[in-house]
Amino acid sequence: MSNRKASVDADPADTPIDPPADPPRVAGSTGRGKGRQGDVRLNRDVVLRAALDLVDAEGLEALSMRRLGNRLGKDPMALYRYAENRDALLDGLTELLLDQWIVAKADDASSWQGQLREAAHDFRALVLAHRHVVPLLVTRPLSTPMGLRPLGALRPLEQILAVLSSAGFEPADALHAYRAYYGFLIGHILNELEEFVVNPDEDELGLKLGLHRLPKKDFPHLRELAPMLLNYDGEAELEQGITILLQGLEAQLRSAPTTD
């Protein structure tokens, strides 16, 4: 996988975190002389958090069982007690993230529109804080058939349905509304992340040059947009979109008590 850098020497995730100087694997003596860092018992949460850290810091490709194990000061195989698979571990990651998305806060007494609007912004903030996990968020569900997804990943769905339901949507309509809502959210996030350039200073040039590279007779409109692509305000764009969407839902709610 792109080999990253080959053996430069000290890669942040290749060494345990807590004790800075300590041979991670001594082979012979199986931690008899106090395995330090390795002594803390693992549990699912610790593993998942470490995985998320690793992904946040170095991207999805950096998350291998070996590297994760190393970071926890444990043998890679130890992880399999808490995640069965690498795939399951990835599912765990999405769960860990979605679990932090609280759609209907307890003390929130605002309108359903207000709740959905706030939830959308929360979602954006949450996800932007862990951009590297986004691919998981959109691809994992494609291979896990809904009913079999981790509970934590279904809770937001349920909560949104609850909000919509108490707003007066019939079940079927609530489902449609949910799809529109979540589809929009995901679509927006993908859009925003595509626009995102890692290093603005350097990449402003890179982007312009990139677009400059386009044959100007084949891509007139696209090239004209170059300046606009550089100051993209995701927050504003989301707000604008969600407003339109909520208006649409409102209209639908007022007009037809039942559909399909």
Place this chain on the structure above:
Amino acid sequence: MSNRKASVDADPADTPIDPPADPPRVAGSTGRGKGRQGDVRLNRDVVLRAALDLVDAEGLEALSMRRLGNRLGKDPMALYRYAENRDALLDGLTELLLDQWIVAKADDASSWQGQLREAAHDFRALVLAHRHVVPLLVTRPLSTPMGLRPLGALRPLEQILAVLSSAGFEPADALHAYRAYYGFLIGHILNELEEFVVNPDEDELGLKLGLHRLPKKDFPHLRELAPMLLNYDGEAELEQGITILLQGLEAQLRSAPTTD
């Protein structure tokens, strides 16, 4: 990677396609005695098409340089003349797909709304015919900063901008409209594919059972939807969504000739 089946024996992609009985690698004699299948010269298109075939047939994980090479009757390393990287090969795949998405057909003299509506349905059809590529479609752009994307992948964008522009949208508004449009499209496809169950007969049970598994006091709304999740009409849902979206765009076009 999930090990698939271990060595069962004849895996469809592990053997060359054309000559059914022939040791793929004889080692010693470098194809001196008429390398049959291996004699056809490769080119980028052949490689990409084979890759797409492989992915369509066996999923993304099955696409390895070695398996692809094997399928083409060539050494894996031969592919690197046409794709530099495995990543580049994946980019090539998305390009190959998006290149088939013709947004504004030459003979189409309908309204811009009509064009966008038709394009949306085309996109859906195209993508559903290659479901396994969808993850690439949504994740590859996240790691390639717009201006550096393969030209074929930018053409649809340009075409949509053209349609919007000739509809009267100012460049900035056209960009916003494009984002809403494409974002919606992607969101819908992801929604639809999540709903999709591989084997309806068997999975109808699986799905119901899956939902049945949910604690009924924590997921009342979701469980109520179980029956509805089973007859999902993607086409209709898309049509309905696109209609709303187009209405929104129309309104925006009529109200404000310029924005931001």
Place this chain on the structure above:
DNA sequence: CCGTAGCATCTACAGCGTAGAGCGATGGTG
């Protein structure tokens, strides 16, 4: 004291992407 169970580790295997060198045919130039 001996099981017994749970956690962690060791070892090993098949597969992966790909760098680097090499090989045979082709085609242009002396």
Place this chain on the structure above:
DNA sequence: CACCATCGCTCTACGCTGTAGATGCTACGG
């Protein structure tokens, strides 16, 4: 004709991956 560069391809090898299976260590109930 001989020569040599170039192209398409193959070979070999390295370091990495996920994970099956056996093995050990530690703690606890009898």
